[in-house]
Amino acid sequence: MPRTADYTIQGFLYQFNKTALEILGAQDNDKITVEGIIEDIEVATPTTLTAIQCKYHEASTSFTASAVYKPLLQMLKHFSENQPTSIRYILFVHFSVVVTPAPIIDKAVLKAALTSKDKSIEKHVKAVPPGVDLDSFLDQFTMEFGPCYDEIVKHVGRELEACGMPSGEIEILAYPNAIHKIATLSVKHNAVERQITKKEFLSELIAIRKTAISRWTLALKTREKLLEARRKQLKIHLDKNSRLRYFVIDPSSIEDYDSEIVLFISDYLDKYHFKPAHISTPILCLHANRSEVQKIQHRLYLKGIVANDGYMGAQFEESFFFREPLASKSVGGKVKREFNVRILSCDDHGIVLNDQKCDDLFIIGDPDCDALDTVDVNIEHLAGATMKEVKYVMGVSNVYE
Template sequence: MGRSADYTIQGFLYQFNLTLSELLKASDDSVITIEGIVEDIEVASFAGTKAIQCKYHETQDNYTPSIIYDPLLQMMKHFKSNPGAKIKYHLFAHFPNSPSVVVSDVEIKAALITKNKDLKKLAAEAAGVDIDGFLKVFTFSIKPKYDTLMEENTKELEAAGFNKEEVETLFYPNAIQIIADLSIKHDANLRKISKKDFLEELRRIRSTAVSQWTLALKTRKKILETRHKQLKASLGVNARLRHLIIFPKFLKDFDNQIVLFIKSFIDKYHFKVAHIQTPLFALDVPQDFFDQIAERLIGKDVIPNHGRLVRTFTEAHFFREPLVQKDKKEFVLRLIRWDDYKNLQTKVKADDVFVIGDGDITNLDVKDVNLEILATENFDEIKYMIGISNVY
């Protein structure tokens, strides 16, 4: 797993990989619901509904039935509440030292009388379930470890017609990202996708997703290198209007790095006379912190236009062109708070919008804009991807 993946992320990535496996093995008309209300994955087809849960325990030395009581009870409760429904329940799990596990009425009855206080309510709701009937529609499978599952999915993507040379750094990470994006939608209907639509969406994508999920994959280094190459062409163009939206929440050492980062960007991409488009930086920070950053930039001789003559922001002042005396510009960047930026009614859209860090841009108008999302937590990786430095 990637260096930033903790056990929670590891479990989710295993689940996303199981979902990807189900998608790639499904028929084209099968509809998959990711992160179902009761089950982790639901696959609906004309034959009925397959309800799936998965539990990944790579660090669990030995299997004990109590580990699976929670998903068992959830499924039994659902089965009891939906009599007559054409639903088959599948529990997928991985335990490193347990190549095979049998779940019988013994384990079912033990789960129903569990002493675990966190499961008492769930056990009470599942009480009285038809155990024999449930077992007829329930199967339990031990799944391969994460690395093996990832390799299998890579081969399935190649078999589906994706370029072998690009699967590892483009299609596989983007497949995981599509599933991750769907998994967080609150409405279950918005978490549905067919294999056909999934593959079509995947084929349309030509840039590698950079997020906490894709950077937690074993291919982190290759993903960063690929993203660096993908961004190089557009960043090499002099006359492009670039907006950088920066969310500091998960960015490491933001206070110490932000001024250095902005200066490095200006030194790289806005120092020539031919650099006629003034870059804009939108920071998701409180006003007092924003003012401190502006003052620190001035202290580095990186003069920002923050749209205020004194205290009140004016859009006209913010979007005026800088005065140029010989080779010296009045200001070299526009600096604005994210809360103000998202309410701007700009006449000219950016050519490129870079979203750095993890933030909600759902309502941002990015039509006819080249949107680049770089959701890493490391400034060195950001500098590398956008060509400010050659190392990370």
Template sequence: MGRSADYTIQGFLYQFNQTLSELLKAADDATITIEGIVEDIEVATFAGIKAIQCKYHETQNNYTPSILYDPLLQMMKHFKSNPGAKIQYHLFAHFPNNPAVNISSNELKRALNSKNKELKDLIAEVDGVDIDGFLKVFAVSVTPKYSDLMEENSKQIEALGFNKGEVETLFYPNAIQIIADLSIKHDEKLRKITKKDFLEILRRIRSTAVSQWTLALKTRYKILETRRKQLKENLNANVRLRHLVIFPKFLEQFDDQIVLFIKSFIDKYHFKVSHTHTPLFSLDAPQELFDEIAERLIGKDVTPNLGRPVKTFSEANFFREPMIQKDKKEFALRFIRWDDYKKLALKTKADDFFVIGDGDIENLDFKDVNLEILGAEKFDEIKYMMGISNAY
């Protein structure tokens, strides 16, 4: 499929919003199956069982099939390159006045014979594709205006008894996140949910989901601002044991920002003598990179406790309290690789456990722990939500 992951994210958000609309209008006991997605087809992060493209035109005066040649060729290229992959291809298209959009073998042949110079290389790569085979796994949907669909869903949520003032920044983004979380499950049985169960889950949530999905919504700024307010009370407390796990995979400028982020956190939340609980940072990184970052922290006068004087890890050494000399602590943080953290037999659980980035935490025990998931991709936004900076 190539191109930008933004198109894919937008396509899935259409899908999630349409699923949400279906859920909200269903009978309480009606079971809705969330259409699944799986990671890593060809686009940066997403794709899978249903490979989606989105062609959205609010200002296009007239619809012509040629407008869709590029995404159609992208999909046919992927289909040709992945024979037997059992992938369904879906094109969401929006144009003013919602014209009928029918894609036949004749339209696909016209796309392959297009004289558009910008499509020349793509057409060459698609040459010889099985058009009839592609049409069997292809579908196109004409969608309503995206903002209209969002507004309709928000009003439906409000009509179901949810607080109007919290719909935009709490219930609507969390509704999208619930659907997104279900969509990544491989087993179709686990992607089924009733309207009644969906609404019960939604009513129990009191913190705004922050992820690649919710931050792609048009309410991005309001979501960040709301999440900042939600985190403020616990972060401002002097005596809180905080564990932070950082997953670098999708974090932008990770290598440039990680040391600055850790130092900024320490400077903000662990600089007083009254800050008696040493924060723990766990990094999902190979040993060589982890050691390099530890050295760079020392270079910034932020001394980490690695739990090993030289090579051998000692849990007793790792969890001892720092010596304090003239108001200066021996070490400012505990620093451990994620693979090693998961093996620890924690005698004391964290008060707050922050997940930064996108990673698997399913096997950890979070009973009696305040779990905060910040799935943003930019450190500036993470620092803003955590009150470390006032801008992003």
């Protein structure tokens, strides 16, 4: 991955870590808004509102005022529109090198931002009305310099422990789930849905006993440990013979889907659906059109795997799809079945999964599963992982690279 991409992802993770610190440092019922209306993080107490914008400049070798012109202009615009409301504005920034004493933002810097000819911030300059009271803004403004990425991660870990999280569970359970929770909140459309209190946050973290696997947790430096932890957690149910399992997969969000999907199904069947005791035929539900599903169906056939798609001629028949395969025992104790797996397009017939509930629902990638009835179903969400990593955490492979 290019270093610029690394810095972009770390920038988001840095903000999520700062958000975690604000939540953990708040009073139990203070409302923290992730990606607030004003800034990246908003902390509302009964008497004050603090708006925090977080900027990560690891690639910058030193601080330059022009690097923070845009957030300053955005804050000035909001300040000008919300007088005489007293809002505390904080610009939380990280540069790889900052001289001592730390630079400050004064009227000269604000005036330079307001008169900047930089085309990239032209619209932000124009958005600030003339005559804005710079002195009053500075009375409500603070710039803070944050630690390096590794240090802020350690700080969050210490705060989680101080809030009662078992120290042995922080690295592979509490911390990644905290980052995952904040990332999940950040993408919700309604600002109210992006709000959380410290009490709610800690309560959810304590209740979660699965390590979140997502694009954000897998971007953490503990990726290998997280995959190993998830593998151990999944083993509990995967070792049970008679579980009915559905796999809902979004090909567009998995980088090695095309090269690995058939191998994944083949390896899964070889490990978890070959004995007489394996009585529940798994279902593969792909977020793809019928033509794409049929291509996978044919590739499976070439490997000796028959997939029932429920079609009789040109019509999909639900009863034909859910029928039990004829089976007979073959040499070596393996069972020879009429078909080995059921396959269908989520877009065309995914709703039929609600008519026969599974025991385990594996959501792989980022498919839309809102239409599925998941009450009383064990859900295992593996997002951000490659198919090789999915094979590893599900125990069908001992390597993930």
